[in-house]
Amino acid sequence: MDPVAAKYVGAGLAGIGMGAAAIGVGIIFGNFLSGALRNPSAADGQFGRAFIGAALSEGLGIFAFLVAIILLFVK
Numbered sequence: 738m739d740p741v742a743a744k745y746v747g748a749g750l751a752g753i754g755m756g757a758a759a760i761g762v763g764i765i766f767g768n769f770l771s772g773a774l775r776n777p778s779a780a781d782g783q784f785g786r787a788f789i790g791a792a793l794s795e796g797l798g799i800f801a802f803l804v805a806i807i808l809l810f811v812k
Contacts, residue, residue, distance in 0.1 A: 745809075751808065757798075769787040
């Protein structure tokens, strides 16, 4: 396989990680909203945890983006 083609394939596979992070954030906040509507008194206690989960998921997405950029532009 051509090394240039392998770089593009690797960057594309790293792009899947960015999409997975977006799906993860959607799942986190969707489940938080579902739980908050079922038990509104407990929503305030869980709101911080939802943001921590979203931050961790976004961190993995940013890491996947960084890997894709490194694969494309670093020799």
